[in-house]
Amino acid sequence: MCGIVGAVAQRDVADILVEGLKRLEYRGYDSAGVAVINNNNELQATKRLGKVQELAQALEQQPVTGGTGIAHTRWATHGIPSEVNAHPHVSNNTIAVVHNGIIENHQSLRSQLQGLGYEFLSQTDTEVITHLVHHELKTSDTLLAAVQKTVKQLEGAYGTVVMDSRDQDNIIVARSGSPLVIGYGLGENFIASDIMALLPVTRKFSYLEEGDVAQISRFNVSIFDTHGEPVEREAKEANVSHDSGDKGEYRHYMLKETYEQPTAIRNSLEGRLVGGMLDINTFGEGADEIFKNVEHVQIIACGTSYHSGMVARYWLEELAGVSCNIEIASEFRYRKSFVPKNSLLVTISQSGETADTLAALRLAKEIGYQSSLVICNVPGSSLVRESDLAFMTRAGAEIGVASTKAFTTQLVGLLMMTLAIGQHHGMSDKKQAEITQSLMSLPAKLDEVLALASSIEDLAEDFADKHHALFLGRGDQYPIAMEGALKLKEISYIHAEAYAAGELKHGPLALIDAEMPVIVVAPKNDLIEKLKSNVEEVRARGGLMYVFADNDANFSSDDTMKVIDVPVCDDIIAPIVYTLPLQLLSYYVAIIKGTDVDQPRNLAKSVTVE
Numbered sequence: 001m002c003g004i005v006g007a008v009a010q011r012d013v014a015d016i017l018v019e020g021l022k023r024l025e026y027r028g029y030d031s032a033g034v035a036v037i038n039n040n041n042e043l044q045a046t047k048r049l050g051k052v053q054e055l056a057q058a059l060e061q062q063p064v065t066g067g068t069g070i071a072h073t074r075w076a077t078h079g080i081p082s083e084v085n086a087h088p089h090v091s092n093n094t095i096a097v098v099h100n101g102i103i104e105n106h107q108s109l110r111s112q113l114q115g116l117g118y119e120f121l122s123q124t125d126t127e128v129i130t131h132l133v134h135h136e137l138k139t140s141d142t143l144l145a146a147v148q149k150t151v152k153q154l155e156g157a158y159g160t161v162v163m164d165s166r167d168q169d170n171i172i173v174a175r176s177g178s179p180l181v182i183g184y185g186l187g188e189n190f191i192a193s194d195i196m197a198l199l200p201v202t203r204k205f206s207y208l209e210e211g212d213v214a215q216i217s218r219f220n221v222s223i224f225d226t227h228g229e230p231v232e233r234e235a236k237e238a239n240v241s242h243d244s245g246d247k248g249e250y251r252h253y254m255l256k257e258t259y260e261q262p263t264a265i266r267n268s269l270e271g272r273l274v275g276g277m278l279d280i281n282t283f284g285e286g287a288d289e290i291f292k293n294v295e296h297v298q299i300i301a302c303g304t305s306y307h308s309g310m311v312a313r314y315w316l317e318e319l320a321g322v323s324c325n326i327e328i329a330s331e332f333r334y335r336k337s338f339v340p341k342n343s344l345l346v347t348i349s350q351s352g353e354t355a356d357t358l359a360a361l362r363l364a365k366e367i368g369y370q371s372s373l374v375i376c377n378v379p380g381s382s383l384v385r386e387s388d389l390a391f392m393t394r395a396g397a398e399i400g401v402a403s404t405k406a407f408t409t410q411l412v413g414l415l416m417m418t419l420a421i422g423q424h425h426g427m428s429d430k431k432q433a434e435i436t437q438s439l440m441s442l443p444a445k446l447d448e449v450l451a452l453a454s455s456i457e458d459l460a461e462d463f464a465d466k467h468h469a470l471f472l473g474r475g476d477q478y479p480i481a482m483e484g485a486l487k488l489k490e491i492s493y494i495h496a497e498a499y500a501a502g503e504l505k506h507g508p509l510a511l512i513d514a515e516m517p518v519i520v521v522a523p524k525n526d527l528i529e530k531l532k533s534n535v536e537e538v539r540a541r542g543g544l545m546y547v548f549a550d551n552d553a554n555f556s557s558d559d560t561m562k563v564i565d566v567p568v569c570d571d572i573i574a575p576i577v578y579t580l581p582l583q584l585l586s587y588y589v590a591i592i593k594g595t596d597v598d599q600p601r602n603l604a605k606s607v608t609v610e
């Protein structure tokens, strides 16, 4: 969460910083700010409440000049979104700081610094870093040394960038828990929380590791580890396309990314199912050995990724015959759990930086998990670096805060993992072939599903005046109902709940009336008759239903039910196929509601705070 950009260059950097912020805005959009050191060694800071565009307009009216600067787009944790709480925070007109994360001991540091005479202007935890660096600089030879002393006193998570108006040659950056990437240019160098921000200016990047502090100047980058020892962090060329941040012909990133799913899945499958056989190296070196020894899988994830993990549990137990548990990362990391013998820990995260999931992985290593695998969309991210194995989803940049293609490519990865584990646990050749064929058929099937868009758009009008909605599914469609409900609440702000349809009578049935639309995901499968009984229970109570079903399921529209005809598909891939109509439904309802689809209120992507 939060976007950071910094630059040390020989040209004016304000435009580069603002362009970088625009590309990172999905990470937070409560407020934005920039600070640049001008030729007279003065700090020029401009901040605005709201989106980066507000900041860009302010800078157009009152430009700032200078080659050294830092910028930030905020996702507030401490203190309301306001101009005063926007970053950069400044101490004594000299030290400017941007920060991603949470300083947990901010209260005690604030009291100490107040005792030393520092006056706090904001409610943020971040401001303690600013004054602390200023204080430490009094007894340090360099800004680097002052920052090194400062970070030793900070508890919590941070990615932070510090500059001193009296020193135009350097910015200092520090990482603990929140990602930072250095971008290398010619006679200029950069820092950002994501390479996306810097693609217009460089292609060469290196990632800071936990505890690193670095000094970035025009011609040189020096990195020091937790112990203050100089270290090298390998720089690599990025091969992402420059305009992956472009909306193209689409009105919203979310719609673009929804439509990209057939291609994203094609990319995800590419070269991995060679001649109908899964290439085990897809998961990394040693995958075969690890999968052979797995007796239990523990999946850990948050949000949408948690839902993909829930689907995987059905697949792993039914298709691969391996026991599987799934838990929310923020719960798992704070409880004592039992570790079954030969357990594989599987984490799922679009960004690979999800703070709770990363903490869960680190904990798992301590408590005896045999090995770890991550399903992830961002190469080089923390979860990828710290896991034994990785499946890269290759969804491409996902900018819309509500996840679409990241989710469905995660499911593809999890199904391939099921296949890989199943191969070592007696999965029949026939079943393996079935899974492989189903996967290969997916892109074309999803193209068919996307053709439903206009009929789903018509349906969305029914939701314009609704405040609540209930999603129902059974078996591996239950997590899809959950994902559908999450999508609807995220972007349309309609309160939505998902239930396993068999649970209706244990409570939620009490909510049913004509004001509570009930969305049912109902492919023809072994559970269809059970689901139909649940549908009747709703009908008998005057509920209005929207049923996503294939022809074979035999539903027909009437006064109490609108049926949306989803193409027939194999059972195995049905969770992926049925996800898309629900994404489209949420999208079109949000359009009617007039919400900010790509940047829904209070949310942000890449959740790097716990």
Ligand code: GLU
Pocket (backbone or CB within 6 Å): 001, 002, 003, 028, 073, 074, 075, 076, 077, 078, 079, 085, 099, 100, 101, 102, 103, 124, 125, 126
């Ligand atoms: N905790 C800081 C704040 O609330 C930083 C939040 C962020 O990562 O944007 O200002």
